[in-house]
Amino acid sequence: xxxxxxxxxxxxDAFEHGYQEEGKIFGTECSxxxxxxxxxxxxxxxCGSKALKQIELATTGKVRSFTVQNVPSDEFLNDAPYGYALxxxxxxxxxxxxxxxAKSEKDIQIGDKVQWKKSYKVGLxxxxxx
Amino acid sequence: MNRFGKVSEKGREMxxxxxxxxxxxxxxxxxxxxxxxxxxxxxxxxxxxxxxxxINTALGIPEVPSCTIESAxxxxxxxxxxAFVHIAGGFIDAALVVGVExxxxxxxxxxxxxxxxxxxxxxxxxxxxxxxxLYATLASAHLKKxxxxxxxxxxxxxxxxxxxxxxxxxxxxxxxxxxxxxxSPTISWPLKLYDCCPFSDGxxxxxxxxxxxxxxxxxxxxAAIRASARxxxxxxxxxxxxxxxxxxxxxAADKALKQAKMERKDINFMEVHDCFTIAEVLAMEDxxxxxxxxxxxxxxxxxxxxxxxLAVNPSGGLKAKGHPVSxxxxxxxxxxxEQFAGKAGKREVPHATxxxxxxxxxxxxxCSVHILQKV
Numbered sequence: 001x002x003x004x005x006x007x008x009x010x011x012x013d014a015f016e017h018g019y020q021e022e023g024k025i026f027g028t029e030c031s032x033x034x035x036x037x038x039x040x041x042x043x044x045x046x047c048g049s050k051a052l053k054q055i056e057l058a059t060t061g062k063v064r065s066f067t068v069q070n071v072p073s074d075e076f077l078n079d080a081p082y083g084y085a086l087x088x089x090x091x092x093x094x095x096x097x098x099x100x101x102a103k104s105e106k107d108i109q110i111g112d113k114v115q116w117k118k119s120y121k122v123g124l125x126x127x128x129x130x
Numbered sequence: 131m132n133r134f135g136k137v138s139e140k141g142r143e144m145x146x147x148x149x150x151x152x153x154x155x156x157x158x159x160x161x162x163x164x165x166x167x168x169x170x171x172x173x174x175x176x177x178x179x180x181x182x183x184x185i186n187t188a189l190g191i192p193e194v195p196s197c198t199i200e201s202a203x204x205x206x207x208x209x210x211x212x213a214f215v216h217i218a219g220g221f222i223d224a225a226l227v228v229g230v231e232x233x234x235x236x237x238x239x240x241x242x243x244x245x246x247x248x249x250x251x252x253x254x255x256x257x258x259x260x261x262x263x264l265y266a267t268l269a270s271a272h273l274k275k276x277x278x279x280x281x282x283x284x285x286x287x288x289x290x291x292x293x294x295x296x297x298x299x300x301x302x303x304x305x306x307x308x309x310x311x312x313x314s315p316t317i318s319w320p321l322k323l324y325d326c327c328p329f330s331d332g333x334x335x336x337x338x339x340x341x342x343x344x345x346x347x348x349x350x351x352x353a354a355i356r357a358s359a360r361x362x363x364x365x366x367x368x369x370x371x372x373x374x375x376x377x378x379x380x381x382a383a384d385k386a387l388k389q390a391k392m393e394r395k396d397i398n399f400m401e402v403h404d405c406f407t408i409a410e411v412l413a414m415e416d417x418x419x420x421x422x423x424x425x426x427x428x429x430x431x432x433x434x435x436x437x438x439x440l441a442v443n444p445s446g447g448l449k450a451k452g453h454p455v456s457x458x459x460x461x462x463x464x465x466x467x468e469q470f471a472g473k474a475g476k477r478e479v480p481h482a483t484x485x486x487x488x489x490x491x492x493x494x495x496x497c498s499v500h501i502l503q504k505v
Contacts, residue, residue, distance in 0.1 A: 110270065
């Protein structure tokens, strides 16, 4: 069963391998309507098409919204406080990620330009671009 | 329901106890139950799954079928919906709905980690999100777009703590001042400690019946379920177009009002999902009771006080009554029933005859809206 049927075009393991080892953020693009996203889907959430392809997402963008996490989950225990942001990438994809350098709300604003940075840590890490 | 807070009993003990109370208060016999719907999203924190047969055995009805319904924070309202559908469809005549959660034996770190599992673990939690963090990104966007002020979020916390101080079931029993709110530490900016619901233990149970079959048995003040509706939204916040609204709240409310053949003005009061103060704002706006950007101001002006024009969370809400995840949806219904029965004391909503319960799973991936009418 596991090797048959429709599958997402990248596995979660491959996604994490991409940003930790290959220096690439994978996403999907719909060949019909060109909708892009990072989270895993089998059909395009915008138009329902099955014609999805794996693409590399842009690595720069702007902060769409954010918070600063003072109380982390166990996987981020040694990193708090840090910023958590939804980012509008320059190619139109919206992703989430974290900013180790954003230690308070004074360090980050909606609209700030950010750049993705390859790291062996968990999650997509972004840095502010001056 | 029991008193929410730090409860020493195990989850199964609380669940069986509130279930027996609910059955005895309803007037029907345990043998009348046709199905038990249990919610216990984080039962694994107690190394226990498959709670239904344990509860049914404790109640002397081991032959009754049961299952566990999980929909994150909206689990027991989803269980109520399943009970409603089974009865409306004619499959059974009576159901027990029970929601329970026990997490206080865990440290804050472990509890925060469990809660984060209700989000998209791979694409949100692994990127640094926590539950307060996700609602904080909604709050940031709302503050920026509508100019919502910290003090207006604080007004919701102050109101709900005041209501909880008049609710013997509530986790928090003391009112708080705006100064206390503003001086509390920041958890996930802009959300402060007093913007956040506590980690609570607790259990609540409901008995749902086909009224025509149990006319002679029903005791106390019953309520008619006029609507039981559910809806969904895209799971991860990053995939939604608007960060200042939860689409499922709007859809579920519209469905429920249509089902009940009612308009918004027919609703006297409501229990809404305020896991964080911003969530109460979103609930009021997304369900269409206030224009976008107006709900927080309404709270600050007293419109949503228990004796205001439209009472919101007279129980104290998740925010101050407490939020034992899987018990919350059923507990909202308990509050509506207590208001109908005139048992709400100092938090009484004047002339309460139609109540709405709004219960969100996680950041709105799922949502239930129930409308109850006093009969």
